[in-house]
Amino acid sequence: MRLxxxxxxxxxxxxxxxxxxxxxxxxxxASQLMGFSTKxxxxxxxxxxVMDALETSLIVAFVAATCATVFGTMAAVALQxxxxxxxxxxxxLIYIAVMIPGIVIGxxxxxxxxxxxxxxxxxxxxxxxxxxxxxxxxxGMGTLIAAHTMFLMALVVIIVRARLSGMDRALxxxxxxxxxxxxxxxxxxxxPLILPGxxxxxxxxxxxxxxxxxxxxxxAGTETTLPLYVFSSIRRGVTPEINxxxxxxxxxxxxxxxxxxxxxxxxxxxxx
Amino acid sequence: MTQRTRNLLLLAPxxxxxLVMLIVPLSVVLIFSFGERAPAGGVxxxxxxxxxxxxxxxxxxxxxxxxxxxxxxIAALLIAYPLAYYLAVKVDPKWKMLLLVLVIVPFWTSILIxxxxxxxxxxxxxxxxxxxxxxxxxxxxxNTPFSVLVGIIYGYLPLMVFxxxxxxxxLDKRLxxxxxxxxxxxxxTFAQITLPLSVxxxxxxxxxxxxxxxxxxxxxxxxxGGKVxxxxxxxxxxxxxxxxWAYGSAVAVTLVVVxxxxxxxxxxxxxxLGAHREDVSLM
Amino acid sequence: MxxxxxxxxxxxxxxxxxxxxxxSVTRRHFLNVTGLGAATAVLGAAVPGLLPRPAFAAGDIGxxxxxxxxxxxxxxxxxxxFTEATGAHVQVNVFGSNEEMLAKLQAGGSGWDVYVPTNYxxxxxxxxxxxxxxxxxxxxxxxxSAFDARYAEAGSVDGQLYAVPKDWxxxxxxxxxxxxxxxxxxxxxxxxxxxxxxxxxxTMVHDYQLTTIGNALKYFGYSFNxxxxxxxxxxEKLLIDVKPHLFAxxxxxxxxxxxxxxxxxxxxxxxxxxxxxxxxxxxxxxGAEGGEIWSDYYAIPKGAPHMDAAYALINxxxxxxxxxxxxxxxxxxxxxxxxFALLPESLRNDPILFPAQELLSPLEFGAAQTxxxxxxxxxxxxxxxx
Numbered sequence: 001m002r003l004x005x006x007x008x009x010x011x012x013x014x015x016x017x018x019x020x021x022x023x024x025x026x027x028x029x030a031s032q033l034m035g036f037s038t039k040x041x042x043x044x045x046x047x048x049x050v051m052d053a054l055e056t057s058l059i060v061a062f063v064a065a066t067c068a069t070v071f072g073t074m075a076a077v078a079l080q081x082x083x084x085x086x087x088x089x090x091x092x093l094i095y096i097a098v099m100i101p102g103i104v105i106g107x108x109x110x111x112x113x114x115x116x117x118x119x120x121x122x123x124x125x126x127x128x129x130x131x132x133x134x135x136x137x138x139x140g141m142g143t144l145i146a147a148h149t150m151f152l153m154a155l156v157v158i159i160v161r162a163r164l165s166g167m168d169r170a171l172x173x174x175x176x177x178x179x180x181x182x183x184x185x186x187x188x189x190x191x192p193l194i195l196p197g198x199x200x201x202x203x204x205x206x207x208x209x210x211x212x213x214x215x216x217x218x219x220a221g222t223e224t225t226l227p228l229y230v231f232s233s234i235r236r237g238v239t240p241e242i243n244x245x246x247x248x249x250x251x252x253x254x255x256x257x258x259x260x261x262x263x264x265x266x267x268x269x270x271x272x
Numbered sequence: 273m274t275q276r277t278r279n280l281l282l283l284a285p286x287x288x289x290x291l292v293m294l295i296v297p298l299s300v301v302l303i304f305s306f307g308e309r310a311p312a313g314g315v316x317x318x319x320x321x322x323x324x325x326x327x328x329x330x331x332x333x334x335x336x337x338x339x340x341x342x343x344x345x346i347a348a349l350l351i352a353y354p355l356a357y358y359l360a361v362k363v364d365p366k367w368k369m370l371l372l373v374l375v376i377v378p379f380w381t382s383i384l385i386x387x388x389x390x391x392x393x394x395x396x397x398x399x400x401x402x403x404x405x406x407x408x409x410x411x412x413x414x415n416t417p418f419s420v421l422v423g424i425i426y427g428y429l430p431l432m433v434f435x436x437x438x439x440x441x442x443l444d445k446r447l448x449x450x451x452x453x454x455x456x457x458x459x460x461t462f463a464q465i466t467l468p469l470s471v472x473x474x475x476x477x478x479x480x481x482x483x484x485x486x487x488x489x490x491x492x493x494x495x496x497g498g499k500v501x502x503x504x505x506x507x508x509x510x511x512x513x514x515x516x517w518a519y520g521s522a523v524a525v526t527l528v529v530v531x532x533x534x535x536x537x538x539x540x541x542x543x544x545l546g547a548h549r550e551d552v553s554l555m
Numbered sequence: 556m557x558x559x560x561x562x563x564x565x566x567x568x569x570x571x572x573x574x575x576x577x578x579s580v581t582r583r584h585f586l587n588v589t590g591l592g593a594a595t596a597v598l599g600a601a602v603p604g605l606l607p608r609p610a611f612a613a614g615d616i617g618x619x620x621x622x623x624x625x626x627x628x629x630x631x632x633x634x635x636x637f638t639e640a641t642g643a644h645v646q647v648n649v650f651g652s653n654e655e656m657l658a659k660l661q662a663g664g665s666g667w668d669v670y671v672p673t674n675y676x677x678x679x680x681x682x683x684x685x686x687x688x689x690x691x692x693x694x695x696x697x698x699x700s701a702f703d704a705r706y707a708e709a710g711s712v713d714g715q716l717y718a719v720p721k722d723w724x725x726x727x728x729x730x731x732x733x734x735x736x737x738x739x740x741x742x743x744x745x746x747x748x749x750x751x752x753x754x755x756x757x758t759m760v761h762d763y764q765l766t767t768i769g770n771a772l773k774y775f776g777y778s779f780n781x782x783x784x785x786x787x788x789x790x791e792k793l794l795i796d797v798k799p800h801l802f803a804x805x806x807x808x809x810x811x812x813x814x815x816x817x818x819x820x821x822x823x824x825x826x827x828x829x830x831x832x833x834x835x836x837x838x839x840x841x842g843a844e845g846g847e848i849w850s851d852y853y854a855i856p857k858g859a860p861h862m863d864a865a866y867a868l869i870n871x872x873x874x875x876x877x878x879x880x881x882x883x884x885x886x887x888x889x890x891x892x893x894x895f896a897l898l899p900e901s902l903r904n905d906p907i908l909f910p911a912q913e914l915l916s917p918l919e920f921g922a923a924q925t926x927x928x929x930x931x932x933x934x935x936x937x938x939x940x941x
Contacts, residue, residue: 005358008351012378015389015426071285078282081275090283093290099531101487103504104524107511111304112297114662138666150293153286182278211382214489222621222648222666230384232649234494235807246385253380312679312927314661329933332940396816412756414816415803497803498762501940513654514932515661
């Protein structure tokens with residue numbers, strides 16, 4: 001049993017090890033080990049295309065995860081107290097949003113929005129004051145964030161709801177019996193209870209958005225996210241740059257994990 | 273403001289978002305699937321079932337997907353289960369968390385980069401070179417269905433381990449002890465206690481992996497060398513190469529319908545097996 | 556700061572380029588140069604005096620221009636020089652096929668300023684209203700009389716200029732002769748036959764219907780552009796028969812050829828030149844039956860967001876001194892006599908760049924219909940999913 005586990009860990013970590021090992025390769029070809037060097041780190045960090053892509057990815061992930069967490073939590077809380085057709089419709093929408101493969105979301109968003117924009121752009125141009133160039137709706141960071149938010153919102157609703165369903169209803173009832181305003185109840189009773197779920201939802205959303213390739217592949221317009229950049233680099237092959245990106249993303253996520261762990265522990269102690 | 277109005281207001285942003293980013297796009301896909309291909313690509317509105325009649329031309333892609341997705345799911349399950357069992361039941365609780373986190377860590381490197389590592393490992397200078405060294409000459413691994421399967425298992429293993437672990441960890445260890453105290457053989461304990469109790473985890477894990485595999489594009493594209501063709505690859509080609517939006521929409525609609533049917537049947541089966549619905553409906 | 560960008564003499568620059576081309580391709584240099592670029596930008600932002608002073612007012616053309624082009628197809632140092640001169644940064648998007656470019660433009664969301672279409676696509680872009688007519692007066696470096704008409708004429712449709720020539724090239728095959736007793740092969744017939752024999756599992760074909768089907772058609776001696784049903788059926792049979800013996804269906808064949816996983820591939824001449832320079836055992840061959848000759852163009856898509864910058868970039872890249880550096884980097888021949896004159900002697904006589912006339916004459920230019928033919932697209936899909 002133990003041997004088996006060791007074997008699975010080997011399977012999991014050999015590729016990671018290979019990625020990290022080759023990121024210190026001094027040769028220019030990713031497939032041939034030439035000697036130890038950190039020069040590719042310097043080169044990658046100073047490559048403006050990598051940095052642009054990283055920046056785009058971070059912005060998209062942050063904004064999409066924030067929107068998804070806020071709107072998703074709002075929806076999850078509201079759905080707790082709602083029954084009837086509205087509830088059924090939302091349950092259905094959430095089910096569809098999570099069920100549908102990312103590739104279909106990407107394609108549908110692309111052709112759906114392109115069709116929508118084709119209708120809207122002349123309208124905007126028509127009502128725009130003369131003498132000013134009317135804005136043109138097109139695929140780009142906005143559409144990418146919107147597409148990610150849609151999918152992630154469904155995820156947040158599911159996570160927060162799982163947390164809410166375990167919550168004691170008597171608590172909120174007690175709170176309103178004590179004449180707390182609805183917002184007060186939310187802030188002082190509901191929110192602290194669902195906060196771990198909300199945070200988990202945000203982190204998961206951020207990760208999903210940051211790693212997403214397939215939706216961005218269709219809806220990113222001219223923007224290049226980090227996964228899109230890596231994909232085109234892999235297709236063209238070569239250079240340890242891809243390994244450097246992989247190793248650094250891994251190192252940063254490990255660091256974040258540690259920080260979160262420490263913060264949570266401290267927060268937990270304080271709460272007690 | 274009544275509570276109902278407040279709830280509806282809270283739902284409004286999410287509802288609008290779903291409307292614009294989910295309902296509208298999916299409706300457009302549905303409408304386009306009844307259209308015709310414009311001469312230079314794109315779509316002309318029409319009402320024809322021609323695109324659906326043409327679906328057999330992508331039968332091979334559906335066949336590959338419907339074969340490799342379940343095979344990949346089951347392979348991931350078979351590999352993940354003993355590990356999850358080990359982590360949940362056998363391992364010293366001190367190390368449990370750490371070992372669990374170690375399963376998830378690789379998941380944080382994008383699947384692109386992990387597949388890239390396999391391109392090297394399965395390529396001529398990786399494992400085949402090692403095999404050649406011990407006497408197995410001329411083994412080709414990269415760009416085969418096998419390499420795609422390896423990529424799939426590798427990519428989705430953590431997703432499988434996690435729900436399995438959660439359900440096995442909830443298992444009351446005293447049950448296992450009682451069972452062995454009563455003289456049951458280990459495999460009997462497993463078949464009669466452990467396995468049935470872990471069904472929710474199996475159900476969730478398999479569904480997660482299966483859903484992702486049905487729409488998979490990247491792993492076959494990177495590790496299949498363009499020779500292993502999934503519905504996802506067919507869709508990308510239809511929209512980004514041959515620009516046949518009408519036909520592509522029909523393929524997309526079919527994929528969604530196939531998934532809805534398989535997943536619904538699957539959920540029925542699972543709930544008949546006695547899994548708790550809430551556990552399964554989490555995804 | 557400027558020592559790398561303005562730097563060395565043209566002569567020195569050529570030598571430099573040659574040196575690294577022999578040992579490696581453009582990427583390393585690219586990173587070097589762009590790396591320095593980033594350092595300049597960071598320092599420049601901190602110390603305003605250090606900002607590179609544009610040769611003409613930066614506000615004129617904006618601060619960025621987006622170029623959609625092909626892999627391994629430009630000299631990155633030229634983009635740096637362009638940024639230096641104008642203040643506009645060049646963002647590069649890379650594509651693997653003309654169909655992909657067309658698909659993105661048709662989806663309306665491209666947002667590109669300049670793109671690089673191939674000869675046979677231009678009429679389609681014009682009829683679909685996806686391309687901006689060019690105002691030649693904004694391209695003073697475009698000297699139409701200096702271009703060989705064969706490689707420039709597709710840029711004009713009904714007398715209106717839409718695109719200006721970038722370079723031209725051929726689609727042949729690249730073979731690692733070390734695995735064939737040091738011998739190259741000479742025809743598409745041999746290409747497909749050896750694949751089913753001693754090269755089984757080592758051959759790559761493009762993920763691009765135009766060339767893959769076209770070269771399969773040449774196996775039977777049919778036209779590269781055939782849309783005849785019976786001829787396409789023959790090509791399909793051949794391709795499906797060959798498929799189990801292929802290493803991959805992919806247009807990104809350089810990495811696999813370099814690593815030794817693949818021994819034989821359909822190949823564009825510039826890639827052939829780059830491979831041959833680094834690994835002399837890889838030979839670039841034109842199929843004896845014929846095949847494709849093509850030329851690529853610079854064009855501006857309809858509704859480009861940075862129109863002035865687009866004109867400025869095209870004009871800059873057409874400058875013969877700049878263009879010569881481009882040719883050294885990508886290894887494709889130019890149709891511009893002024894640029895040709897600046898190339899080193901060895902390159903002007905290079906058999907990969909400038910094949911002998913008798914090898915060129917059986918080659919065919921791709922036709923618009925070949926690209927957009929739905930039957931060919933479906934054939935390719937059947938081949939890939941078989």
